[in-house]
Amino acid sequence: MRQNPARRAALLDAAIEVLAREGARGLTFRAVDTEAAVPVGTASNYFANRDDLLTQVGNRFYERLEPAPEVMAAALSGPRDRDRLTQLMHELVERVTSFRSGFLALVELRLEATRRPALRELLTKRIRADVERNIANHEVSGLPGDADTVVSLYLALNWLILERLTLPDVFPEEQIHDLVTGLVEGVLPGPGRGSA
Structure with missing residues (x-):
């Protein structure tokens, strides 16, 4: 090779x-x-x-999606509150959505994994490790929420991204911002929008 x-x-x-x-x-x-x-x-x-x-x-796909360390450091500057978490989730949705072909290829890989045990094993390990890394990063970041917060947002935002990329008329583009904000607020109740 x-x-x-x-x-x-x-x-x-x-x-x-x-x-x-x-x-x-x-x-x-x-x-x-x-x-x-x-x-x-x-x-x-x-x-x-x-x-x-x-x-x-x-x-x-994951290599290309990984933000540079300096981007992550900048993203975590400032207060560690729900508003900051909401901002990070908006940035995440935009970053993943802007790599449209990558996300759609990952969906294809997931479908193919239902027929290929070795691929299923690899994707399971890779995605589980990604979720665990996100949980660990969240826990040390000082942002509000816990492992359940991370998992809930992972599941909800991935489906929102899938809808946005495959059936964009289900939730028109002008609704995406409010949907992401609403998901964070639903998973992490607290003070109203825009509060510090």
Whole structure:
């Protein structure tokens, strides 16, 4: 297997685009090569098989979505209250939504995982680790709420993002801000909007 990290990342990014556009059935090495604008056979030099490609696409989604440490530090400056948590959730929804193809590819991977035990195992470990890391980060951040807060927001916001990206007319764009704010307020009761 080839080891050029930049080429591997470009191939995985191409695979994300193919998955989002064509679904899991359309994800072939040839389709990835075409999307990445590389010679035919390149993807097969980097991934042992289709399962290996699917597995690595899941990891690549999270790599691309991860905010830089300085972004996280800036996000946590200032008061650690419900308003700050609400702001962070708005930023999260925007960050995930702006990587539309990545989120849709992850949905495709989840569907494919129902038929592929190895992929299901990998995604379960990866997503569980992500949730646990989010809980741990929340606990040390000083923001209000607990593990249940993080899990509830994770579940609610992921579905809202899915609706926004797949059926945007269910909740029109002008409602998204109020929906995110309402979800945080529902999960973390406290003072009214805009209070410090």
